Amino acid sequence: MPTTTATVILSSADLLSDELSLSTTMTLTKTTTSTGIEDTTGLNRKKITSTAKGTASGQVTLYTADDFAAIPYLYIKNLATTAGHRIHIYDNTTSGDPLQFQLDAGDWGFIPMHGDKTYKAYATNNPTSIEFMVMGQDQ
Amino acid sequence: MATTTAAVTLTSDLMSTNMSVSATTTCMKAGTTADGLDQMEYGYVDLPTGDEYDLIASTPTAGKASKLYLKNHSTDETYFIAITQNAQAIGKLYGGDWMFIPADFHDAAGDIAITANGGTNKICYALFHEGTALVTT
Numbered sequence: 579m580p581t582t583t584a585t586v587i588l589s590s591a592d593l594l595s596d597e598l599s600l601s602t603t604m605t606l607t608k609t610t611t612s613t614g615i616e617d618t619t620g621l622n623r624k625k626i627t628s629t630a631k632g633t634a635s636g637q638v639t640l641y642t643a644d645d646f647a648a649i650p651y652l653y654i655k656n657l658a659t660t661a662g663h664r665i666h667i668y669d670n671t672t673s674g675d676p677l678q679f680q681l682d683a684g685d686w687g688f689i690p691m692h693g694d695k696t697y698k699a700y701a702t703n704n705p706t707s708i709e710f711m712v713m714g715q716d717q
Numbered sequence: 718m719a720t721t722t723a724a725v726t727l728t729s730d731l732m733s734t735n736m737s738v739s740a741t742t743t744c745m746k747a748g749t750t751a752d753g754l755d756q757m758e759y760g761y762v763d764l765p766t767g768d769e770y771d772l773i774a775s776t777p778t779a780g781k782a783s784k785l786y787l788k789n790h791s792t793d794e795t796y797f798i799a800i801t802q803n804a805q806a807i808g809k810l811y812g813g814d815w816m817f818i819p820a821d822f823h824d825a826a827g828d829i830a831i832t833a834n835g836g837t838n839k840i841c842y843a844l845f846h847e848g849t850a851l852v853t854t
Binding site: 580617 | 720721722724725726727728729730731732736738740742743745747748749750751753754755757782784786788794795802803805806808809810811813815816817818819821843845
């Protein structure tokens with residue numbers, strides 16, 4: 579059985595009066611089991627060339643609804659280094675394409691998704707590079 | 718300027734060669750790479766079943782940066798919390814799972830709401846931000 583882990587470390591020496599250090603590791607498993615996930619899209623790197631959501635071309639599809647069984651885990655990173663070059667991630671399944679996450683230059687995110695919604699990304703700057711990967715159980 | 722870093726490492730033997738992906742970011746205020754987030758909220762609470770609750774009592778200021786860390790500390794792997802933003806489902810955290818999202822929780826509707834399933838879930842959260850509108854009594 580494959581073993582996939584995700585570790586986060588949040589730290590700061592000067593945000594609080596004492597040092598902040600928070601670390602945790604999770605093993606990615608099939609839903610409600612202790613069996614490890616077996617599928618991944620692999621790591622992707624793409625250029626976003628659209629500066630709007632909707633029907634315009636140039637958005638990048640991060641995940642297609644129901645491609646994986648619940649729970650698919652989404653890792654995303656904005657590779658821009660210029661402040662203000664934001665990536666907006668929106669739900670392309672729900673009416674109105676609501677915005678869900680915004681990543682400024684250098685930001686990353688890790689999201690255990692419901693799996694039933696398509697996520698796409700556009701950016702404030704054309705082009706902006708994004709790195710992403712979905713891990714889970716194919717169906 | 719406060720300096721708060723968030724680092725993630727993903728490792729797996731899913732593929733024919735071992736995978737290791739790491740990323741680190743310094744949590745910055747919106748639109749800058751020179752001024753770090755300087756405020757935070759932190760909580761470790763029991764989340765009972767039956768109702769949906771606002772995770773964040775105060776409302777981060779519009780157009781400002783927020784980073785949310787949330788972990789489900791339940792040890793029962795069938796327990797989970799459902800997470801919504803602006804009434805849209807964005808994720809589920811089963812026992813032991815965590816998430817880290819950079820987002821713009823700029824109004825009450827855009828806030829994060831959570832619902833426990835299976836039983837009382839114990840959760841830990843940290844919100845790093847650059848200003849909130851406190852809730853008056």
